[in-house]
Amino acid sequence: MTITLTINGTTRELSAGAGETLLEVLRREGFTGVKTGCGTGDCGACAVLMNGRAVNSCLVLAAKADGGEIVTVEGLADGDRLHPLQEAFLDEGAVQCGYCTPGMLISAADLLSRKPSPTEEEIKEALSGNLCRCTGYTKQIRAVERAAERMRGGDDE
Amino acid sequence: MALHHVRDVIRPLTLEEAWQRKLEHGPAARFLGGGIDVVLYAPPTVSTLIDLEGLDLSGVREDASWISIGAMTTMTEAIESATLGRYASGFLVRVLKAVASPLQRNLATFGGTLGSAHPWSDVIPALLVLEAELAIYDGSERTVALGTYLDERKAGESPVIRAIRLPKGSESARGAFASFTRTGFDVPLLNVTCLAVVGEGAWKDVRIAIGGTPGLAKRRRDVEEELVGRPIRVEGIAAAARSAADAIDARDDVRASAGYRRRLARALVERCLLEIVEGGAE
Numbered sequence: 001m002t003i004t005l006t007i008n009g010t011t012r013e014l015s016a017g018a019g020e021t022l023l024e025v026l027r028r029e030g031f032t033g034v035k036t037g038c039g040t041g042d043c044g045a046c047a048v049l050m051n052g053r054a055v056n057s058c059l060v061l062a063a064k065a066d067g068g069e070i071v072t073v074e075g076l077a078d079g080d081r082l083h084p085l086q087e088a089f090l091d092e093g094a095v096q097c098g099y100c101t102p103g104m105l106i107s108a109a110d111l112l113s114r115k116p117s118p119t120e121e122e123i124k125e126a127l128s129g130n131l132c133r134c135t136g137y138t139k140q141i142r143a144v145e146r147a148a149e150r151m152r153g154g155d156d157e
Numbered sequence: 158m159a160l161h162h163v164r165d166v167i168r169p170l171t172l173e174e175a176w177q178r179k180l181e182h183g184p185a186a187r188f189l190g191g192g193i194d195v196v197l198y199a200p201p202t203v204s205t206l207i208d209l210e211g212l213d214l215s216g217v218r219e220d221a222s223w224i225s226i227g228a229m230t231t232m233t234e235a236i237e238s239a240t241l242g243r244y245a246s247g248f249l250v251r252v253l254k255a256v257a258s259p260l261q262r263n264l265a266t267f268g269g270t271l272g273s274a275h276p277w278s279d280v281i282p283a284l285l286v287l288e289a290e291l292a293i294y295d296g297s298e299r300t301v302a303l304g305t306y307l308d309e310r311k312a313g314e315s316p317v318i319r320a321i322r323l324p325k326g327s328e329s330a331r332g333a334f335a336s337f338t339r340t341g342f343d344v345p346l347l348n349v350t351c352l353a354v355v356g357e358g359a360w361k362d363v364r365i366a367i368g369g370t371p372g373l374a375k376r377r378r379d380v381e382e383e384l385v386g387r388p389i390r391v392e393g394i395a396a397a398a399r400s401a402a403d404a405i406d407a408r409d410d411v412r413a414s415a416g417y418r419r420r421l422a423r424a425l426v427e428r429c430l431l432e433i434v435e436g437g438a439e
Contacts, residue, residue: 021196041260128259
């Protein structure tokens, strides 16, 4: 079947199998920042924004995404300028092996688009579908707090 | 992973067309809500998916007597609904916030949850104690009590679920739920949901549903009757919890033994009823 997806602002007509997942289609199209993890919606490594909300792309049939707007981690930066979340993840050292990072960034981007001043509890809840086996999550939480502050235009120190 | 057995996705625009397509394809067709259940559990005999996206079944609406949650409404949309936030002191919203992860709640729909009706669902017991009914279409539009729908459903023969209807009148009810899992992401070994109206030191109305026994959630009306009209006492709560443990159809499975499930039922019913009495559920 042919589906139409707007991926990171560019509309494309793509061919997809009726039973293929959005994750498989995105990776085939070169968006390899979307990671294949558990394949069962538990780890969050494959998270993308679909019509503004973070979802496990391994659980979305490509056919269900037809006509939708998808943002992958590749779409967060503005040209050479990293998204404030990406900057904050670097500044806080919130990355170890990096495999969970794209999904974490997408979940955090969904949160900050709706809640510019999230509490620590809200950040933990927003990241609760993204598993990290390297860190203790503390640095990611701090990074989201720092990014939120920067995006509000405040002093982050 | 790709479902290689799925060959076709059909997108009907009317209820009649959706139902007609289901009749044509029989058990080889599945209705598609958010799609999680299909991706994870559709058997290899399923070759056609009937996507209900085009039927305009999303959103929460209310009239004088009912709140209606469209079948394609996601868990997140329900959590963010001001109407449901007020309903039964926000009880359903509190349950939904504890289900799965935000990533999954952005996909999971009420229709999908009720179409798949997994025994471990934490949502179904909450809808049972709220005395929900389903608006369905299986050749004609009708409504059916959720309990009846669950009792009578047969594998592969789902009607089109249009909406979940919640009766108003639970404004003064307090709810509590407990879902016991081994890890945050595992399905529960057992869950208990209670909704009660208390006043003047007595139980005015009590509803208890227990799921994951490992069978599908059921109301425990026998236990409810032990409490209704009685004064609120710790001893009475303990006795009701013991009755619940005896009453459930507990069985062994890969997750827990029948005996462990009975102990869980007793502990969780007691915990939920105490939480309601202590006002912890606001």
